[in-house]
Amino acid sequence: MKVEKMSKRWKPFHGVWLALIMLCFVQCKDSSEDSSIADFDPSKPVSVTDFLPKEGGSGSNLVIYGDNFGNDLSRIKVVIGGKKTKVVNVKGSSLYCIVPSEAFKGDIQVHLLDEQGEELVQASAKENFVYVPKWVVSDFIGKYYEVDNDFEEKEGPFDDCGGFKGISWLTFDPLNPNHLYFSADNHSARKIDFENEWVSYFRHGFARATAINWKLDGDRDMIVSENHASDTRNAHYIFSRSSNFQQSTVINQGARGVQGAMVHPINGEFYYSLFRAGEVHRYDFETQQRKLAFANPYSSVAIFMVVHPSGDYAYITNYNTHYILRSDYDYTKKTFKAPYPVAGGSQNAGWLDGVGTNARLNNPSQGVFVKNPDYEEQGGDQYDYYFCDASNHCIRVLTPRGRVSTFAGRGNNGTSGYSNGDLRLEARFNMPKAIAYDELRECFYVGDTNNWIIRKIAKETPDENEEEIADETAKQ
Structure with missing residues (x-):
């Protein structure tokens, strides 16, 4: 998955280009009384001769060249792709503006006003600006409640399904990309049906459901794990697809404090973590036996686990100690090895982008591997790892080379909150803990746990209704 911030053609020159633009307009401002810059002359035509750059996204700087623009900001209006544009400065034969969001059509119009x-009078550019959609955060489903006491929990359509407390794990049905499930600790788990745009309860019968996984063989049945405080109680149940995930059978192995679990995508073994013991155990469905896979460096810690699509390794996330480890898979012994740190500082919470253990995390939780097409030419690992950094209120990304950067969140003032829009400048979350990537629709879903809703991170797309209206208008 690739996030395009600006066109490759202009990216290398963007800084120099912007500096020259600003210098030009600062000089123009300082000499605003220069008689060589004439006012708009209504007896002469207005024309648009060119613009630079030729493409860009929302927030990009754009200079439009032409004739007879005048020098009065209050008497000029620029519209790009049907969206009114902020004009920063205008001086006779050129004007400087900021590309608005959702300017998909790209046609440029300059209007002079009385x-x-x-x-x-109005003038239009002969060619269109190529609008590059950017990634933005928006609400997906669930209602945001400004007053906590107004919270309502219910089943219903996407636009009226109440809120969701405690979201902790998101997972797609591997055989049905239109079904997304989430667990919510000691709150209600749900099933999200994209085809029917309906949210319903997933009734598992546990006090605290944690990870949801899927068997590799057979009908790809669902495995739901329970977090409880007994060493002798079973913690994992298999919900059969044939019963529409309403009937379950137990995995007869006692386990206490299960937070994380995963299934190896090639060999099918089941792994799960134990909170107090600080261990990760391996269960074999064929032999129905379990054994210790490895000990976690810390005990009494919530451990979340996500295996790479290749099965070659898994990331072991220590929520309470603020770092991520990697465990490589031994194909000969068919088990994961002792893990080693790859991101964040052990017991050193903070927010800092960087490489490996120089980066700082704060309660990292669920993550997801997403293929990045930019890696195809260089070979090697093709996947980036996007994960929720809960107490930093953002989504981070970890590259195969170990670099951690902030993908979305911390907008405005860098703290928790609720706001949509630009990934970094505007978007804000409140303790996001769960994330899933939708390969079919090419977007992310984020369990914004303390905002009680599910957010969406996707590229801007034209509103279908607006497009239909525009098309009908053009025909008339």
Whole structure:
């Protein structure tokens, strides 16, 4: 998955280009009384001759060249792709503006206005600006409640399904990309049906459901894990697909304090973590036996686990101690090895982008591997790892080379909150703990745990209704 921030053609020159633009307009401002810059002359035509750069996304800087623009900001309006544009400066034959969001059509129009704001004349560019959609955060489903006491929990359609408390794990049905499930610790688990746009309860019968996984063989049945405080109680149940995941059979192995679990995508073994013991155990469905896979460096810690699609390794996330380890898979012994740190500082919470253990995390939780097409030419690992950094209120990304960067969140003032929009400048989360990537729709879903909703991270797309209206208008 690739996030395009600007076109490759202009990216290398962006800084220099912007500096020159700003220098030009600062100089123009300082000499604003220069008589060589004439006011708009209504007796002469207005024209748009060129613009640079030729493509870009929302927030990009754009210079439009032409004739007879005048020098009065209050008497000029620029519209790009049907969206009104912020004009920063105008001086006769050029004007400097900021590309608005969702300017998909890309046509450029310059309007000159009279003192009452009525249009005098309009000019259009002969070619269109190529609008590059950017990644933004929006609400997906669930209602955001400004007043906590107004919270309502219910089943229903996407636009009226209440809120979701305690979201802790998201997972797609591997045989049905239209079904997304989530567990929510001691709150209600749900099934999200994209085809029917309906949210329903997933009734598992546990006090605290944690990870949801899927068997590799057979009908790809669902495995649901329970977090309880007994060493002799069973903690894992297999919900059969044939019963529409309503009937279950137990995995007869006692386990206490299970937070994380995973299934090896090639060999099918089942792994799960134990909170107090600080261990990861391996269960073999064929022999129905379990054994210790490895000991975690710390005990009494919530451990979340996600295996790489190749099965070659897994990331072992220590929520309470603020770092991520990697465990490589031994194909000969068919088990995962003792893990080693790859991101964050052990017991050293913070927020800092960087490489490996120089980065700082704060309560990292669920993550997901997403293929990055940019890695195809260089070979090797093709996947980035996107994960929730809960107490930093953001989504981070870990590359195969160990670099951690902030992908989304911490907008405005870098703290918790609720806001949609630009990934970094505007978007804010409140303790996001769960994340899934939708390969079919090419977007992320984030369990925004303390905002009680599920957010969406995707590229901007034209509103279908607006497009239909525009098309009908064009035909008339």
